[in-house]
Amino acid sequence: MVDAPLIDLELITPEATVLAATPEMVVVPGSEGEFGVLRDHAPVLSSLRPGIVQVHATFDAEPECYFVTGGFTEAGPAYCLILADTAVPVSEIDVGAADQAVAEAEEAVREAGTGTDEAARERAEHALEIATARRAAAG
Structure with missing residues (x-):
């Protein structure tokens, strides 16, 4: 070969x-x-x-x-x-920590959605995207 x-x-x-x-x-x-x-x-x-x-x-x-x-x-x-x-x-991603990060990011998105600060909402959504992808990568 x-x-x-x-x-x-x-x-x-x-x-x-x-x-x-x-x-x-x-x-x-x-x-x-x-x-x-x-x-x-x-x-x-x-x-x-x-x-x-x-x-x-x-x-x-x-x-x-x-x-x-x-x-x-x-x-x-x-x-x-x-x-x-x-x-x-x-292989080094901690599943428990990844789950916690997703929960915290979801809460941040909920809180940011109630205000008028568009930048804060976008930052929270980006943090949720990262946390969700990290959790998916962990398996």
């Missing part, structure tokens, strides 16, 4: 480089939907929505998964650069 060509991947947050690897494929939660990045990918720049970055060392291997809260990705023929607001291995 011929090895598939690899891409250079970096997953970076403001605090650290979370992952530097050379997988066969990466699946990214783009703001317009998930997309896969393989060798010889057309150049693309996309914002990220809260979701899971799937890193496939090989096509037939289980992916290494990271939850990201947002950010940007740039991909080209031989690389994928992910600049995430935050990134955590899915």
